[in-house]
Amino acid sequence: MGEDRVETLNRTQNPREWLATVLVWGAATLVTAIFSWLLGDILWHGLSHISWAFLTAPPENAGRRGGIGPILVSTALILGVCLAVSLPIGIGTAILLAEFTSAQSLFGRVTRRSLDVLAGVPSIVVGLFGNAFFCKALGLGFSILSGGLTLACMVLPILIRSTEEGFRAVPVSYRLSAASLGLSRTTTLLHLLLPAAVPSLLVGLVLGIGRAIAETAALIFTSGYVDRMPESLLDSGRALSIHIFDLSMNVSGGDANAYASSLVLVVLLLAINGTASWLANYGLHRKIVTI
Amino acid sequence: MTPSSSNTSFRWPSDRLLLWLLHGAASIAGAIVILIAAFLILEALPVLRHISPLRFFTDSSWHPAEGLYKLTPMLWGTLLAMAGSVLIATPLGIFSAVFCHYYAPQALARPYRRLIELLAGIPSVVYGFWGLVVLVPLIGEIHPPGPSLLAGILILTIMILPTIALMADASLANVPQHYLRGAAALGLPRGAAIRGVVLPAAKSGLFTGVILETGRAIGETMAILMVCGNVVQTPSSIFDPIRTLTANIALEMAYALGDHRAALFVSGLVLMTMIIALTIAAEWISRGRR
Numbered sequence A: 001m002g003e004d005r006v007e008t009l010n011r012t013q014n015p016r017e018w019l020a021t022v023l024v025w026g027a028a029t030l031v032t033a034i035f036s037w038l039l040g041d042i043l044w045h046g047l048s049h050i051s052w053a054f055l056t057a058p059p060e061n062a063g064r065r066g067g068i069g070p071i072l073v074s075t076a077l078i079l080g081v082c083l084a085v086s087l088p089i090g091i092g093t094a095i096l097l098a099e100f101t102s103a104q105s106l107f108g109r110v111t112r113r114s115l116d117v118l119a120g121v122p123s124i125v126v127g128l129f130g131n132a133f134f135c136k137a138l139g140l141g142f143s144i145l146s147g148g149l150t151l152a153c154m155v156l157p158i159l160i161r162s163t164e165e166g167f168r169a170v171p172v173s174y175r176l177s178a179a180s181l182g183l184s185r186t187t188t189l190l191h192l193l194l195p196a197a198v199p200s201l202l203v204g205l206v207l208g209i210g211r212a213i214a215e216t217a218a219l220i221f222t223s224g225y226v227d228r229m230p231e232s233l234l235d236s237g238r239a240l241s242i243h244i245f246d247l248s249m250n251v252s253g254g255d256a257n258a259y260a261s262s263l264v265l266v267v268l269l270l271a272i273n274g275t276a277s278w279l280a281n282y283g284l285h286r287k288i289v290t291i
Numbered sequence B: 001m002t003p004s005s006s007n008t009s010f011r012w013p014s015d016r017l018l019l020w021l022l023h024g025a026a027s028i029a030g031a032i033v034i035l036i037a038a039f040l041i042l043e044a045l046p047v048l049r050h051i052s053p054l055r056f057f058t059d060s061s062w063h064p065a066e067g068l069y070k071l072t073p074m075l076w077g078t079l080l081a082m083a084g085s086v087l088i089a090t091p092l093g094i095f096s097a098v099f100c101h102y103y104a105p106q107a108l109a110r111p112y113r114r115l116i117e118l119l120a121g122i123p124s125v126v127y128g129f130w131g132l133v134v135l136v137p138l139i140g141e142i143h144p145p146g147p148s149l150l151a152g153i154l155i156l157t158i159m160i161l162p163t164i165a166l167m168a169d170a171s172l173a174n175v176p177q178h179y180l181r182g183a184a185a186l187g188l189p190r191g192a193a194i195r196g197v198v199l200p201a202a203k204s205g206l207f208t209g210v211i212l213e214t215g216r217a218i219g220e221t222m223a224i225l226m227v228c229g230n231v232v233q234t235p236s237s238i239f240d241p242i243r244t245l246t247a248n249i250a251l252e253m254a255y256a257l258g259d260h261r262a263a264l265f266v267s268g269l270v271l272m273t274m275i276i277a278l279t280i281a282a283e284w285i286s287r288g289r290r
Helices: A015-049 A053-056 A068-100 A106-120 A125-136 A142-170 A174-178 A183-212 A240-248 A255-285 B012-051 B073-101 B106-121 B122-140 B151-171 B179-184 B190-201 B203-219 B222-227 B245-252 B256-288
Strands: none
Touching: A015 A174, A015 A255, A015 B073, A015 B106, A015 B122, A015 B151, A015 B190, A053 A068, A053 B190, A068 A106, A068 A142, A068 A183, A068 A240, A068 B012, A106 A142, A106 B012, A106 B122, A106 B190, A125 A142, A125 B012, A125 B203, A125 B245, A125 B256, A142 B012, A174 A183, A174 B245, A183 A240, A183 A255, A183 B012, A183 B073, A240 A255, A240 B122, A240 B222, A255 B106, A255 B122, A255 B151, B012 B256, B073 B106, B073 B190, B073 B203, B073 B245, B106 B151, B122 B151, B151 B222, B190 B203, B222 B245, B245 B256
């Protein structure tokens, strides 16, 4: 934005104009100040505790001492389950919605509407559902598998929306040329459309990962609290966000490690968001075509 | 704009298989919401079957162990925290979008927008933790005890601010440039042009943003749980501790059994109904835009 900005008169001697300018600048300053306070606080208190040992050691004394090694492993496993399930379903749905259903078709409309609702469902409610469905009805218990599957439900709308946009952005001429050459729809999709849509698929993927590792409420009663090193996907595993919650609420004297864990989580998320916006700015400008 | 759906037939076996697989994936994705609603209702049924829904409002207190299921204090907690944060975050968010588009020097607008995007990505548990160790003690000094409705409102405000700011930013970007040129040609100063021309033109996008942030405020759990004190009571002042519907689920789900557990699923249903109502409202507004 802003390349051909319209310059309006800036009459600050007029009291109402002066007030507007003060309010707008004041709001921006306030937002910046709060953000710096929050990040600065976490950086200031967390940085001194971060070390290689902290990242790899198991927690001791309910997390007051020791590190977050097993917790990082559990977090990665939950994320892995989440992506292994949500990626195929998400990409498949996005392809169907973008390529093979018209805007008026009932199936497309219903699917899209239900995904819109799903995107808004509070994470604690998804957690309730995960507990009732994955833990109890399917008998998976409090486990990394239940947690990952619950997260997959939450990540799908983001993943689908971004991937669908990627497919819609591929020029119609690609499909027409492929059809005139007699290529099958499958070939067209795999060799022509999919490579062209990869950048926005990646943006969706990265945003989905961000949403998944930030999530806490949906995991409390699906993947559980156990902070040991998980031995299988059916073990309970504590995600990093739950570790922070537990340390700050239930463990007195856990603040130092809670700060350090928060810093790890924030740095992970900043890296993820940075990747997403880099992909969006850089990757989306050039369409990669391989055949 | 799907040129492919009817022009060419699906001659190849691989194409039919593909279409079949895609329909399978989309059916699963579309069925999740229905499954969520179905399981909420299923798990809530045990209590709904022998208790009239009215009792969630008329019981004397929330003591599930003794069969008393009054949800109103928690409902008030949710509504008050939501109303307070939406009231503060909406003007702040709109001002900050206006800042990006019309007031900030070019060199400042981009980094400021990135900052808001970063804020949107910070997990709620980190906001909650910061609120717990920084904000709550501060409020405690002004007016004990500290964990309070006020702390909840402030933390929620910070959390939903990026939602409204980014939505407002996008809808301001969609206002045609010639509107503003016209205003400038009439000699309107900047503030008046924005108030009188730009904001009315961006109205429906702004309303959608308000609805989205309201949804986030209702559904937020962790941050609220960490700063609000979680006392089941209808607050009489802004410094009173409160418990929201979401926090109640998170706190009691771990040990709830039988009717108690079912009552928590009822509050899940209440939350889900609120969100569906908001989604319908958003749909209705965006349809009016077209």
